[in-house]
Amino acid sequence: MSRDNKPTAERKRRSASQWAVAWRRFKRSKTGVVGLIIVIAVVVMGIIGDFVAPYPAFPNPKALTPFYNNNVRTPPNSHYLLGTDVLGTDVLSDILHGTKYALYVGIVVTAITMAIAIIVGAIAGYFGGWVDNVLMRITEVFLVFPSLLFILVFVRVLTLGAGAGSSINFLGISIPIGLTIVVLVLAVFNWPGDARMIRGEFLRVRELEFVEAEKALGASNKRIIFRHILPNILSSIIVVASLTVAYAILMEAGVSFLGFGDVNTMTWGQILENNFSDARIVWWALLYPGLAILITVFGFNLLGDGLSDALNPRLRD
Amino acid sequence: MFRYIVRRLLYMIPVAIGISIIAFITMYAAGDPITLIKAGKPNVTEATIQALKTYYGLDKPIPVQYLTWLANILQLNFGKSLYGGQSVNLILGPRIWPTIELQLVSLLLAFAISIPIAVYSARKPYSKQDVTVTSFSLFGVSMPTFWFGIILIIIFSFTLGWLPSAGSQGAAGFVWWGNPFFDQIAHLILPVAVLVYVSLAQNIRLIRANMLEILRSDYVLAARASGLSERKVVYSYALRNAITPAITFLGIALGGMIAGAPMTEYVFSWPGLGRQYVTSTLGLDFPTIMGITMIITVMTLIANLIMDIVYVYIDPRVRIR
Numbered sequence: 060m061s062r063d064n065k066p067t068a069e070r071k072r073r074s075a076s077q078w079a080v081a082w083r084r085f086k087r088s089k090t091g092v093v094g095l096i097i098v099i100a101v102v103v104m105g106i107i108g109d110f111v112a113p114y115p116a117f118p119n120p121k122a123l124t125p126f127y128n129n130n131v132r133t134p135p136n137s138h139y140l141l142g143t144d145v146l147g148t149d150v151l152s153d154i155l156h157g158t159k160y161a162l163y164v165g166i167v168v169t170a171i172t173m174a175i176a177i178i179v180g181a182i183a184g185y186f187g188g189w190v191d192n193v194l195m196r197i198t199e200v201f202l203v204f205p206s207l208l209f210i211l212v213f214v215r216v217l218t219l220g221a222g223a224g225s226s227i228n229f230l231g232i233s234i235p236i237g238l239t240i241v242v243l244v245l246a247v248f249n250w251p252g253d254a255r256m257i258r259g260e261f262l263r264v265r266e267l268e269f270v271e272a273e274k275a276l277g278a279s280n281k282r283i284i285f286r287h288i289l290p291n292i293l294s295s296i297i298v299v300a301s302l303t304v305a306y307a308i309l310m311e312a313g314v315s316f317l318g319f320g321d322v323n324t325m326t327w328g329q330i331l332e333n334n335f336s337d338a339r340i341v342w343w344a345l346l347y348p349g350l351a352i353l354i355t356v357f358g359f360n361l362l363g364d365g366l367s368d369a370l371n372p373r374l375r376d
Numbered sequence: 377m378f379r380y381i382v383r384r385l386l387y388m389i390p391v392a393i394g395i396s397i398i399a400f401i402t403m404y405a406a407g408d409p410i411t412l413i414k415a416g417k418p419n420v421t422e423a424t425i426q427a428l429k430t431y432y433g434l435d436k437p438i439p440v441q442y443l444t445w446l447a448n449i450l451q452l453n454f455g456k457s458l459y460g461g462q463s464v465n466l467i468l469g470p471r472i473w474p475t476i477e478l479q480l481v482s483l484l485l486a487f488a489i490s491i492p493i494a495v496y497s498a499r500k501p502y503s504k505q506d507v508t509v510t511s512f513s514l515f516g517v518s519m520p521t522f523w524f525g526i527i528l529i530i531i532f533s534f535t536l537g538w539l540p541s542a543g544s545q546g547a548a549g550f551v552w553w554g555n556p557f558f559d560q561i562a563h564l565i566l567p568v569a570v571l572v573y574v575s576l577a578q579n580i581r582l583i584r585a586n587m588l589e590i591l592r593s594d595y596v597l598a599a600r601a602s603g604l605s606e607r608k609v610v611y612s613y614a615l616r617n618a619i620t621p622a623i624t625f626l627g628i629a630l631g632g633m634i635a636g637a638p639m640t641e642y643v644f645s646w647p648g649l650g651r652q653y654v655t656s657t658l659g660l661d662f663p664t665i666m667g668i669t670m671i672i673t674v675m676t677l678i679a680n681l682i683m684d685i686v687y688v689y690i691d692p693r694v695r696i697r
Contacts (some may be wrong), residue, residue, distance in 0.1 A: 066634060090507075090510075090511070090514075102442070161392060169632065207638060208638070208653060208657075208668075208669070208672070209402075211638075211653075211654065211657045212402075212403065212657055213402075215657050215658065215660060216403075216660070219660075221440070221480070232634065239612075305518065309518070309520055312523075313520060313521075313522060313639055316520070316522050316638065316639065316642075317522075317638065317642060317654050317658075318524075318654075318658055319657075328520075331520075331522070331523060331526070335526065335643075336530060338526055338530060338534070339534050341632050342530045342534075345526050345527070345530070346530075349520060349523035349526070349527070352520050352523065353515075353518055353519055353520065353523070354520075355513065356518040356520075357515060357518035360514055360518050361514065
């Protein structure tokens with residue numbers, strides 16, 4: 060009757076085979092595999108970037124401006140493979156040091172977005188009622204309103220207030236506060252869309268027979284939501300998460316480029332901002348960091364598309 | 377129809393006021409602008425700050441400030457900029473047209489180009505051509521718009537010298553391509569190229585996905601079975617349904633149009649509202665930010681209404697109540 064009555068071993072085997080099927084389907088999509096390879100490469104870069112970079116990171120590039128060295132605006136050569144920028148730092152090193160920030164932005168925005176979206180989406184989709192009404196109104200406002208504009212206002216106001224230049228130590232890793240503010244604002248403005256999607260999935264699955272069976276068996280709402288419905292929509296969540304990483308990296312780059320970012324953290328967008336005024340000369344300091352953004356975002360988007368083909372043919376867009 | 381439009385227009389008033397209240401509160405709750413601006417300039421005296429607050433009416437409680445602002449805006453007076461006290465109307469007015477010009481050209485161009493490409497791509501799914509089109513559009517979605525703009529400037533303005541790199545018209549004494557009209561076009565080409573590529577990519581993905589689904593549906597099969605030409609099936613039966621979501625998208629884009637594309641306008645120093653928004657936000661010029669926000673809100677609401685009316689004509693299932 061209920062799946063719960065089956066022996067644990069069999070349940071495990073069955074769920075494993077479901078993911079094995081998905082993996083087999085995923086492998087068939089060339090774009091998805093390319094995306095996965097790019098994403099793995101970026102993650103590896105994020106981890107080892109600091110160690111393989113030929114030159115150390117400037118701790119505070121703007122503060123070091125008086126120390127303009129002789130290497131300012133050097134075109135690519137054998138010492139500086141991708142040239143140096145207007146501050147005299149090595150562009151290749153900047154890109155490598157910046158990889159970890161891109162991943163930080165992508166992963167943390169996605170984690171926060173998904174956590175809020177799943178909770179709100181589950182409540183709205185499963186119980187309906189006023190939560191559902193409020194969520195739908197909020198997402199409608201977000202859909203018609205250019206959120207970039209509000210993101211800029213919030214980032215600007217918050218970074219002025221907090222000690223945006225400093226960073227905090229967390230388990231031995233120093234986390235820049237300014238960048239974290241950008242991350243939080245992006246997440247706050249991003250969750251409603253995803254919550255709406257998860258709500259839709261909950262609405263769909265809620266009506267299926269197995270949920271009714273669970274209810275008849277007397278399972279609690281909490282159990283039905285987390286043990287039964289959530290695993291069923293996990294595939295959609297994974298796809299959206301992958302696309303959210305791409306979105307977050309792109310948005311952070313834009314916010315930094317417009318001059319709202321954390322000036323003390325050399326993210327890829329920040330490198331572009333620093334060098335934009337000298338675009339006529341330092342094309343290399345603009346081309347390569349942008350390529351890094353493009354390739355990373357492209358990788359996560361490809362991965363998302365591939366996953367959506369493999370896990371959830373219905374959700375393709 | 378007329379009664380419907382009137383009712384919708386009346387319904388817009390509370391929505392617009394609601395959004396303005398939310399925007400006003402969030403902005404002013406974040407801190408009063410003068411104190412925030414002062415954070416960066418430590419040697420401003422307390423007396424100066426008090427004088428400034430009185431001048432801009434910031435010493436009054438927030439509800440009073442809001443009502444004053446609302447009363448002014450109903451007379452189309454957007455208030456005074458915190459920078460030099462210039463009228464916000466004078467700041468925003470001349471920037472509206474350049475933004476509309478840029479956005480309208482790009483949106484319509486992108487929409488027109490995307491339909492044939494998406495249809496072509498959807499008719500042969502997973503063929504080489506389709507993979508090319510989908511990768512091209514995924515590339516467009518993954519690209520930082522501002523960076524694409526910079527690269528175009530580096531190539532076409534700085535290296536080749538074919539096109540201007542900034543502004544919406546030639547500086548005094550220098551006109552591109554010999555005549556003011558062509559000069560405008562020369563200035564439009566690069567920013568339009570950037571915006572078209574981005575929205576083209578989004579449109580193609582949207583229309584292609586719908587088209588794929590619809591071409592597999594029963595009514596298309598029925599149309600084919602009754603011997604209609606493939607051309608007729610695709611273009612007049614399937615396409616009509618496939619572009620409906622794209623039209624929604626266009627509606628949202630047209631509404632948001634007035635917000636401009638801040639990044640593109642910034643890169644090309646386009647004298648539009650988007651770039652003004654960036655400048656004002658960097659300077660925390662709240663009255664200007666509020667002004668732009670209200671213009672966007674009203675435009676969005678009107679665009680939504682127009683889209684709802686257009687729907688009646690493209691989708692016979694939609695009825696106006």
